[in-house]
Amino acid sequence: MPADSIADSERIVHEPSREFVESTNVWQFMQAYDIADYDELIERTTQEVEGVPDSGVDWFWDELVDYLGIEFYEDYDTIRDRTRGPQFDEWYKGGSINLAHNVVDRHAAADSETRNKVATIWEGEDGEIREVTYHELARQSNKVANYLESVGIETGDTVGLYMPMVPEVVSILYGCFKVGAIAVPIFSGFGVDATATRLEDPECSVLFTGDGFYRRGSEITLKGTADEAIADADTDVENVVVFDRLGADIPWTDGRDQWWADAVESQDDAYDTKELDAGQESMLLYSSGTTGKPKGIVHTHAGVQMQTAKELYFGFDLKPSDRFFWVSDIGWMMGPWTLIGNHTFGGTIFMYEGAPDHPEPDRFWAMIDRHKLTQFGISPTAIRALRKKGDEWLEGHDLSSLRLLGSTGEPWDPESWQWFYEHVGGGDTPIINISGGTEICGCFLMPMPINSLKPCTLGGPGLGMHIDIVNSKGESIADTHERGFLVARDSCPSMTKSLWSGDERYLEEYWSSFEDLWDHGDWAQKDEDGFWFLHGRADDALNVAGRKVGPAEVEGAAMEHDDINQATAVGVPDDTTGTAVVLYVIVEDGVAETDDLRDEVRAMVGEELGKPFRPREVLFVDEFPKTQSGKIIRRAVQATYTGEDLGDMSSIENPGALEDLDDAR
The missing domain is CATH 3.30.300.30 (ANL, C-terminal domain)
Structure with a gap:
């Protein structure tokens, strides 16, 4: 590597202005609790500091409920029950809550200022644009809830979402939350086998799907694959609801299949959202299967609510006027993460249906300009591909609306990170490079917008996340600046309560490497300046x-x-x-x-x-x-x-x- 490249990858390239720092949500939090700097912020929210009562993991996650305005129906008796150890901590025990109340109901209330605010902006690959207000989202979510109850879905039942990225997917997710059903999002690009696995394992009796979607100008059909998956799955999918996106000719099973217009739109638009135990399951998210057999990861209403809200509010500095876009499908963790985290605060999210380079490689840049998007999250691989298309595709597009950039999924290379920072972000927009996983529906590592940045860094531990780097004996080596295993020394509210397949695999996958440490499987390193970096999967070493x-x-x-x-x-x-x-x-x-x-x-x-x-x-x-x-x-x-x-x-x-x-x- 040339000397100048080494220097570029190791030097600080982003220094936020004092004005920007003092405008951030995380800085306001620090002022409220008399926290002097970033290092103290991480210490106070992850460790019990001697002589400081307002410190530690429990204090932070307890204090956050009121600070972020999260509404419980009934307050919890204790922040967490640690009887069974960190592997099975029960958070917000005794409380009752529902995600749907926090993300849609309260924002659509008759006396709410956000009732007629746009919750979702959607753009199809063919150029169609739709906007959905909170009032409209609430009505449609209620219809989904009423439909689910009409076919016998009760609290704890599983519902599959094998859907194109259309606005209706939001109301399906929230409708599931309303009735206490466990949503099972399935990536729309999956084939028969993967879809069948995700129907069979949780025994879904209802599946929402679509006739298809557009991808690089072509019609990609879903319904045929869904039918084959249902036939292959060893479970009885009794009801299939089909959204008409393409007007395509699709296979049909009378008595089982119904069009969205008939099954959902015909329902009553009023529904009383259920009060649920804080530990009630909300979603079953499957790992992508890149490292073996997919794992069914179990998330709760309170856990997902708190983690996503914290990360969007502090890490991505969510403001009322923001328009947030993260490139993801509902079948990946970042899909629900984006929706729940933003909609908790009555925010506006942007959804896109198609490919990043259709009809030309400037599609993302054009949409950022057209919709004045303020946060933009994307994978390093996608940026590498767009970078290779040439700088000229950015010309003529005003990207000045962007306040923060985001990325996740894999390690960066310094050149692509720098290109993203300079050419997309204009050389003054921080890249919030995050890493965690489906297992926590959030991040172990993420910079705060107040941080200085080096190329490729992940900043440091997330707020309220007691994270460390250890050697093969489980001994901390973070401050020695050696490479080691990324672990969690404590649980967090959104940590999977187990795996759907049972505790044995859960304990083996995450808790068997070290005593009472969650082994995340990544190589990590903290450099001499305090910046954290990842070096890929440890099992890929x-x-x-x-x-x-x-x-x-x-x-x-x-x-x-x-x-x-x-x-x-x-x-x-x-x-x-x-x-x-x-x-x-x-x-x-x-x-x-x-x-x-x-x-x-x-x-x-x-x-x-x-x-x-x-x-x-x-x-x-x-x-x-x-x-x-x-x-x-x-x-x-x-x-x-x-x-x-x-x-x-x-x-x-x-x-x-x-x-x-x-x-x-």
């Missing part, structure tokens, strides 16, 4: 001759070559070193795939990381297998090379990439 490195580092070194667009590194068996590095790369447009280029890339990685990590092979491909959210499925890359069973490939968006990998051999 490349252990070459006893030396370990994260694949993201190998990939970053390879992408320093001017002719390399993207890279993915995997470890494969080697007789000499135990594991050898194999590197798949995508070259820049117009670059020849030559043996000389392979040698140059191998040499560059070796010079940067040391000879042991010099790739044994460099293979050229046109694309990598990815999920819709942009995550590269390394397990598929590795298994294709070694000839192992690919396992569950239900989360893959581009199955043709697997053939490309095969051809590269």
